[in-house]
Amino acid sequence: MMTVINDQGVQDLAHRIRSLSPKRRRALMAVLEKQGVDLSVLDLVRDLFGSGAVPLSTRRPDEPVPLSFTQQRLWFLAQLDGAGSAYNIPMAVRLRGHLDRPALVGALREVVLRHEALRTRFVNRDGVPYQHIGDGTDFEVRQEDLADLAELPRICAQEAAAPFDLEHDTLIRARLLRRSDQEHVLLVTMHHGVSDGWSVGVLHRDLIALYEALRAGRPSPLEPLPLQYPEYANWQREWLDDGVREPQVAYWRERLAGVDPRLSLPTDRERPPVKTYNGAREAFLCPAELLDALREVGARNDATLYMTLFAAYSALLHRYTRQTDVAVGTVVANRGRAEFEGLIGFFANTLVLRTDLSGDPTFPELLAQVKRRALEAYEHQDVPFEAVVDALRLERSLSHSPVFQNMFVLQEAQTSQEAKLGDLEVLPVEVDVQATKFDVTLDLRETPDGLAGFVEYNTDLFDAETIRRFVRHYTHLLASVAAEPQERISRLTELPAAERRRVVEEWNEAPAGLVVEERCVHEWFEGVVAGAPDAVAVEFEGRALTYGELNARANRLARHLRELGVGRETLVALCLPRSEYIVVCVLAVLKAGGGYVPMDPAAPVERLEHVLRDSAPQVLLVDGTVPEGLDTAGVPVVDVRVDAGVWAGLSDADLDRVEGGSGPGDLAYVIYTSGSTGTPKGVMVEHRNVTRLFTATDGWYG
Missing domain, CATH: 1.20.5 (Single alpha-helices involved in coiled-coils or other helix-helix interfaces)
Structure with a gap:
């Protein structure tokens, strides 16, 4: 049918x-x-x-081959940063059983001869880089004995960290370490400029087929390649020039307009002025039952596992940063034509998925948004990321990557057949990669044991324990999604039970035996006055006030403020230079029942006027003069130095609480933000917010 x-x-x-x-x-x-x-x-x-109408064609032998767009970016970075290992792709496997070493070495050489990308160097001709394809005769497999297996991690890390010279080196190298006749270790390292994640799978499959053929004395079973990577590089430029580039670039220009590339993750150290590639990895494994549950969550929402895991990752970044606009990088294979699937080369492209987490969506709502954005991105995946960055015209910074700082990757799971080499048992070896391209990269893979992954991170920004906590939070958030798949993002929890108990309960317990008294700030001060009235409280430029004198002056001014209408939670603005008068005025406002609004007389007059209009104080206290240009119309101005005689004869006894019973829950002051991200806003602080510092810090303030 x-x-x-x-x-x-x-x-x-x-x-x-x-x-x-x-x-x-x-x-x-x-x-x-x-x-x-x-x-x-x-x-x-x-x-x-499909990949468009531009046909693929072979090149002439004497024709210079341009770099692909992705190769061009890596070449530029190498000119900028020098040779490094951030773009190395290291692999290491242990081979158990009888190894035909000549067959393995021969298979590796055949792979290099089969794929021109592995024989490519980047040559510079008058400032323009080109691909130079060698004949492969300079590729060798270093063979040596491994005396001590304990040395293997160091050797693997050393091999992974050794940089390539893009102009002079063969961009693949291999070492075969012999532990015994029944155990060997194969190390293969490729530069990203000639390989990618998909290419690693191609190398595995080609190597297996060629090894088995050579061992049996048979010719290669592999079909000749229909084209090579240089043809792809030529075709890519012709295709994008054939009317494809502009519509795709227009989509990304609109989709990423106004994007902030800086995701404000809490770091252990300040970001250095020049971006570094120093990195480390933290591996983890989620159980198979959780992986199955997450697949089910995706299926119920008509979404893939990738989308489900990405949505949870975006939610975690939102929880960490409180940013609702989250941009994360991701990778696609970018092999839309069948001719590209069997090639080794740098085809992968970078996409940016931008997620809006405002309004506290449910997880299904977030997942639907991620699905929509992902499908749109796949539809426009062919334009190189480099062209997108250029089109956005972002202000470049040496301290961070453009557009995004976090990467998300879900690798395709290997089959059991790919983990065999003839009758040899092949065991992966963990390589201690000490380089990273981004602040944080979450790399995941489906395995029979569950969801395996690692977080690669910049060690100049994060400590290992910080990343271990980050991993715990992500895995626990996944479990929360699986348990409550319809819940709102704010209701999902990333904190394991023990950590939540420590943060919410233990860290908020009052010290044993502590009795928290519900008193206002000035009432605490009055208690000190009663105990030591003759002790010096304030000194400034040779002038000193004892606690008794300070309290008396504040009481007299407080009575005058009450006569001016200051009462419970009435605001009084203080535009005073630094002196002992600041302390007198603060105490006077609090004693009168009001809250004070500090204003720096040295601040720009525009900021002072905004604070004055926004807070609408009952009184403005100044010391000598009003800042030039400040419009105080409608606000009574009191000069605490010139007008002091007005309240000099009032009682200096402590005041009773204002009518209505002002207390610890009333306003103590309003402090205005810097306004660096917009209009300054007033933050209201109650008496109890201040006094808890005295009661909850176990005597820090004496």
């Missing part, structure tokens, strides 16, 4: 297919054909997610 799909269904299907890896895409297309989907519909789907 023929299956009918409408036009919208065809487009949705094309977007969904395009979001898959090439391997899964082929499998899905085969299933659709078996299910009887109209072949004309299948052709339309192929057109929608």
Whole structure:
């Protein structure tokens, strides 16, 4: 029976297919054909997610080959930062069993001969970089004995950290370490300029096929490649010039308009003025039951596992930063044509997914948004990230990467067949990678044991314990999503029970035996006055006031303020230079029952006028003069030095609480923010907010 799909269904299907890896895409297309989907519909789907009309063509041998756009970016970074290891792709495996060493070495050489990308160097001709493809004769497999297995981690880390010279080195190197006749370790390191994550799988498959053929004395079973990476680089430029670039760039220009590349994660150290690549990794594993539950959450919301994990990651970044506009980088294979799938080379492209977490959405609402943004991004994935950055015209900084600082990756799981080399047992070796491209990269992979992953982080910004806590929070948030998949983001928890108990309960317990008295700030002060009236309280430029004198002056001024209408939670602005009068005035306002608003007389007059208008004080206290240009119309002005005689004859006894019973819950003061991110805003602080510092710090203030 023929299956009918409408036009919208065809487009949705094309977007969904395009979001898959090439391997899964082929499998899905085969299933659709078996299910009887109209072949004309299948052709339309192929057109929608295909690579465009520009044909692929071979190049002339004498024709200079430009770098692809991704290669060009890495070449530029190498010129800017010098040779480094941040863009190395290291691999290490232990081989257990009888190894045919000549066959393995021969297979590695055949892989290099098969793929021109692995024989490529980046040459500079008058400031313009080109690909130079060698003949492969300079590739060698270093073979040596491994005397002590305990040395392996150091050797792997050393190999991963060794930089490549893009102009003079072969951009792949290999070492074969012999532990015994039955155990070897193979190290292979490629530069990202000639490889990517998909290429690693191609290398594995080619190496297995060639090793088994050489060991058996058979010719290579691999079909000749229809083209090489240099053809892709030429085709990419021709294709983007064929009317493809501008519509895709226009989408990204609109989608990323106004994006803030700085995600304000709490760091352990300040960001250095020049970005570094010093890094480390923290590995983790989520159990298989949780992975199955997360797949189910995605399926119920018609979303992929990738979208589910990404939505949870965005929610965690929101919880950490309180930012509602979160931009995260991600990677796509970018191999939309069948001819590219068997090639080793740097095809992968970077996309930016921007998520809006305002309004406290439910997780299904967030997931729907992530799905929509991801499908749009896949539809516009062909334009190189470098062209997107150029189109945004962002102000570049040496301290951070453009557009985003956090990366999210979900790798395709390897099959058990890919973990075999003939009859050898192949065991992955963890490589201590000490370089990173971004502040934080979350790299995940589906495995039979569950969701395996690691967080790669910049060690100049974060300590290991900080990242371990970050990992715990992400895995616990995933568990919270699985348990309460319909909940709002604010209700999901990233804190494990023990950590939540420590933060919420233990850290908020009052010290044993502490009795918190509900008194106002000035009442605490009056208690000190009663105990030591003759002790010096304030000194300034040779002048001193005892506690008794300070209290008496504040009481007299407080009575005058009450005569001017100051009462419970009435605001009084203080525009005073630094002197003992500040302390007198603060205490007087509090004793009168009001709250004070500090104003720096040296601040710009525009800020002073904003504070004055916004707070609408009952009285403005100054010392000598009103700042030049400040409009005080409608606000009574009292000069605490010139007008002091007005209240000199009033009682200096402590005042009773104002009518209505002012207390610890009343305003003590209003402090205005800097206004660096917008209009300054007044923050209201109660008496109890201040007095708790005296009661909850176990005597810090004496």
